[in-house]
Amino acid sequence: MFLSGISPNAFSLISVILFSVGFTTLMLHRNMIKKIIGFNIMDTAVYLFLASKGYIEGRKAPIITNGVHDTAAYINPIPAGLVLTGIVVSVSVTALMLAITIRLYERYHSLDIDEISLRSKKDSPGRSKYSKQFNEPEGEED
Amino acid sequence: MAFIEDLVPLSIVICLFGGIICSAINGRIARRLTITLLGFQIVMNALVLGYTLYLGHEFVYVMGRFPAPWGNELRAGCLEGLMALFFSVIMLLSVTGGIRGQDDDIDPAKMNLYFIMINLMMSSLLALVYTNDLFTAYVFVEINTMAAGALIMIRRNGHTLVAATKYMIMSLLGSGLLLIGISMLYSITGQLLMPDIKEAVAKINASGEYAIPLTVVIGLISVALAIKSALYPFHSWLPEAYGYSTASSSAILSSLVSKGYIFLLIKIFYRVIGLGVMVDHKITNILFIFGIIAMISGSISAIRQTDVRHLIAYSSIAQIGYIYMGIGLGSMAGMVAAIFHIMSHSATKSMLFIAQRGLVEVSGGSKDFSDLKGSAYRNTLAGFAFAVGAFSMVGIPLLSGFTSKVYFAEAAITSVKVKMWIAMITLAVSTILNAVYFIRAVISVYTPRKMEFKDPMYKPARTSAAALVCFVLLNFFLGILSYPIAYTIQTGLGAFG
Numbered sequence: 001m002f003l004s005g006i007s008p009n010a011f012s013l014i015s016v017i018l019f020s021v022g023f024t025t026l027m028l029h030r031n032m033i034k035k036i037i038g039f040n041i042m043d044t045a046v047y048l049f050l051a052s053k054g055y056i057e058g059r060k061a062p063i064i065t066n067g068v069h070d071t072a073a074y075i076n077p078i079p080a081g082l083v084l085t086g087i088v089v090s091v092s093v094t095a096l097m098l099a100i101t102i103r104l105y106e107r108y109h110s111l112d113i114d115e116i117s118l119r120s121k122k123d124s125p126g127r128s129k130y131s132k133q134f135n136e137p138e139g140e141e142d
Numbered sequence: 143m144a145f146i147e148d149l150v151p152l153s154i155v156i157c158l159f160g161g162i163i164c165s166a167i168n169g170r171i172a173r174r175l176t177i178t179l180l181g182f183q184i185v186m187n188a189l190v191l192g193y194t195l196y197l198g199h200e201f202v203y204v205m206g207r208f209p210a211p212w213g214n215e216l217r218a219g220c221l222e223g224l225m226a227l228f229f230s231v232i233m234l235l236s237v238t239g240g241i242r243g244q245d246d247d248i249d250p251a252k253m254n255l256y257f258i259m260i261n262l263m264m265s266s267l268l269a270l271v272y273t274n275d276l277f278t279a280y281v282f283v284e285i286n287t288m289a290a291g292a293l294i295m296i297r298r299n300g301h302t303l304v305a306a307t308k309y310m311i312m313s314l315l316g317s318g319l320l321l322i323g324i325s326m327l328y329s330i331t332g333q334l335l336m337p338d339i340k341e342a343v344a345k346i347n348a349s350g351e352y353a354i355p356l357t358v359v360i361g362l363i364s365v366a367l368a369i370k371s372a373l374y375p376f377h378s379w380l381p382e383a384y385g386y387s388t389a390s391s392s393a394i395l396s397s398l399v400s401k402g403y404i405f406l407l408i409k410i411f412y413r414v415i416g417l418g419v420m421v422d423h424k425i426t427n428i429l430f431i432f433g434i435i436a437m438i439s440g441s442i443s444a445i446r447q448t449d450v451r452h453l454i455a456y457s458s459i460a461q462i463g464y465i466y467m468g469i470g471l472g473s474m475a476g477m478v479a480a481i482f483h484i485m486s487h488s489a490t491k492s493m494l495f496i497a498q499r500g501l502v503e504v505s506g507g508s509k510d511f512s513d514l515k516g517s518a519y520r521n522t523l524a525g526f527a528f529a530v531g532a533f534s535m536v537g538i539p540l541l542s543g544f545t546s547k548v549y550f551a552e553a554a555i556t557s558v559k560v561k562m563w564i565a566m567i568t569l570a571v572s573t574i575l576n577a578v579y580f581i582r583a584v585i586s587v588y589t590p591r592k593m594e595f596k597d598p599m600y601k602p603a604r605t606s607a608a609a610l611v612c613f614v615l616l617n618f619f620l621g622i623l624s625y626p627i628a629y630t631i632q633t634g635l636g637a638f639g
Contacts (some may be wrong), residue, residue: 019322027315035311042318046325053329078334082277086321089284093314096288100295100307107300113307120300 011052018045032101032111036094043090047083054079146193149186150203150218150272153226156182157265161258169253176257177238183230183264191223195630200637202274215274215335221481221634224627225405226271231616232397232488233264239496239609240390242503247297247388256296263289263394267402276324276414277334279406283320283370287313290399293391294383305382312379316369323362327414330355336413340639347419360415360423367407368429371400373466374436377459384455389499392451396458396495397488404465404484408477411469412638421472430470430561434568436463441575449509450502453579454494457535460572461487467568468550471561474635475553481631482549486534486542486620493613494531500524500602500610501587511583516590521602525587527610532580534617537573542620547573549628 018041025038054076062077101111108116160179164172194200200219207213237260248256262285269282287310295306328334330352331342346352369376384392411420420426440460447453465487468480498509504520505513518525534541547569554565620627 019318023315023318026311026318032307039314039318043321046318046321049322049329050325053325079328082325082328085277085281089281093284093288093310093317096291097310097314100291100303100310103295103303104307107303113311117304117308120304123300 012049015045015049015052018042018048021045030112030114032097032104032113035113036097036101039097040090040094043086047086050079050083050086146189147201147203147218149190150216151205153183153186153190154216154265154268154272157261157268161261161265164254164257164261167254169248169250169257172254172257173237173241173244176260177234179261180230180234180237180264183268184227184234187223187227187230187268190218191220191227194218194220194223210335210338214278216272217274217336218272219634219637220630221638222271224630224634225481225484226268228485228488229267229271229398229402230264232492233260233267233394235609235612235616236390236393236397236492236496239492239606239613240388240393240499241605242603243389243499249298252296256293259289259292259296260394263293263398267398270402270406274336274413275334276327276336276339276410280317280321280324283403283406284317286399286402287317287370290395293394294387296391297386297388299386301382301386305379305386308379309383312376313370316366316376318366319362319369320366323359323366326355326362327359330359336409339414340416343415343419347416347422356419357423360420360425363410364407364425364429367403367410368432368466371403371407372459372462373429374432374439374459374463377436377440377462380459381452381455384458384495385449385451389495392455393492393495396455397492400458400462401484401488404462404469405481408469408481409638411477412635416639417472417477426470426472428470429466430472430564433463433466433468433470434564436460437467437568437572438463438575441572441579445575445579447579448511450498450511450514450583451495451509453583454491454498457576457579458487458491460576461491461535464546464550464572467565468553471553471557471565473553473557474632475549475556477635478628478631479546479549479553481635482620482624482628483546485627486546486617489542489613489616489620490531490534493527493610493617494535496606496609496613497524497527497531500606501528503602504600511586515586516588518587519590520600523602523607523610527614528587529584530614530617532584534621536577536580540618540621542617542624545621545624549624 022038022040022042022045026035026042029035029038056075059073059075062074104116105111108119110116157179160175164175167175200217203216203218205214205216244253244256266282266286266289270279270286273279273282291306291310294309295302327339330346331339333339333342343356346356372380384396387395411417437460440456440463444453444456444460447456465480465483468476468483500521501514501517501524502509505517508514518528530541534543537544537547550569551566554562
């Protein structure tokens with residue numbers, strides 16, 4: 001009974017579960033790389049949700065074949081467009097996050113955000129030499 | 143006159159192209175180019191504002207001339223024009239005011255990258271203001287987030303790196319929620335353009351179908367934008383991000399980035415879901431409560447700060463609370479007050495950040511109040527601007543902060559009894575708390591004790607002096623001649639429906 005109510009929405013259900021897995025990982029995990037993986041799982045879950053909503057049972061991809069112009073023969077192309085846009089966004093955010101992670105690792109030799117944040121509190125920037133900061137070699141304090 | 147309608151997409155695109163050009167040129171030229179472009183932005187958005195006021199109604203620009211269900215739309219009414227004009231003015235002043243700070247903090251070889259980010263930020267802000275399509279809004283929210291992250295960490299030290307990381311993580315949580323919220327809304331309404339969604343939502347709400355998904359969507363979108371604009375429980379990234387990045391970045395982050403998201407939220411309230419539906423789902427009450435907590439807790443944390451940058455940063459948390467309190471009142475008057483406070487807080491906070499840089503400059507680079515003593519005598523203009531900003535935040539008459547507090551109080555009086563009392567009492571308490579730390583800061587800046595940093599050769603940068611003068615004038619303008627602005631906001635919100 002319960003399951004039969006769920007089955008038409010199976011994809012939505014799975015995508016929401018995946019979303020929460022990704023969300024919690026991004027929020028609570030201490031390892032930067034795992035955070036980024038969590039972020040990707042979260043976004044992918046949304047794409048699954050969108051794609052499953054756009055799909056209509058028994059219809060084809062919206063490319064006109066054999067001269068069939070009737071819209072009833074094809075699925076809705078907009079969700080696919082949204083998914084593509086979303087993928088572009090999440091790829092660029094992932095690239096930025098990975099770049100930050102590399103910088104953090106070069107400076108603090110750690111991927112653990114809590115530890116990094118503790119160590120950064122011991123740095124004292126901007127107190128002594130205001131104008132020469134960018135000349136400091138990276139990771140000098142370590 | 144039709145060419146003015148083309149200025150709306152042009153203003154967005156011109157900054158995107160500015161960003162691309164900046165990647166290929168040297169830092170100083172990139173700065174000149176950016177400042178010129180921002181000047182153009184002011185002219186273009188002023189024309190748009192004037193045109194919408196002259197028309198008396200909004201206009202919709204259809205991108206690529208594809209009609210509604212296929213194409214993407216931009217919408218410009220007088221409120222959008224006003225916000226876009228205001229954002230470009232603040233952006234220009236923040237960039238010019240912090241020129242010396244940029245030279246000091248940013249590696250000259252990477253200076254052009256900074257201006258790429260400024261351009262991207264500007265175009266994404268304009269797109270957030272003008273867009274009529276929810277998914278486009280999401281894309282530009284992400285561009286805004288990435289640009290903001292880069293603006294924080296362009297000054298290369300450990301603190302800004304960690305701050306940028308924390309900011310990005312928080313923001314990504316927010317954008318994830320926003321994305322799934324928009325997807326769910328799309329799945330229950332089948333529309334992406336704001337007016338179409340609103341029609342569908344009204345039907346859904348009347349029929350009672352999808353009641354739970356609609357509540358979930360409203361919750362997701364509101365929480366997402368609250369996270370992104372650093373409302374109280376989500377503010378942990380803010381002090382570090384504002385406290386350690388270069389002065390221009392702090393000014394831009396505090397006065398534009400978070401405000402862009404709040405404006406988007408207000409737009410969603412009015413143009414996507416409908417204010418009535420929002421109030422029915424009690425989301426305004428939740429925002430109200432967190433706004434109230436933010437007003438108090440932000441100020442209490444600010445009292446404990448000895449570092450001028452952190453003091454201003456914590457005060458931002460309290461001010462964001464004010465704005466959400468206004469939204470939470472759930473009435474037209476509350477929204478007008480919230481939008482007016484968006485403007486007044488942007489003008490004041492960016493001025494404080496730029497002025498603070500001028501004071502720190504003459505105190506041996508220290509941001510600690512013990513070293514800042516007497517700095518207002520060493521850099522008189524920065525000291526004066528800092529005092530004006532502080533008084534405006536406290537709410538001294540004639541300044542913008544006072545006027546927005548009056549609007550909040552007026553809005554609170556007309557709302558429900560419980561909310562009225564809570565809002566009034568919190569306004570009073572938070573004004574006193576503001577006074578405690580800001581007046582103390584001003585006094586310490588004007589205490590002539592330490593003169594060891596005195597440098598007879600010191601000259602304040604001409605650009606930052608000009609920016610500070612403009613900021614002070616803007617503050618007095620918002621404080622004294624607030625009526626036309628409030629009227630424009632009200633007309634614009636009325637046209638939102």
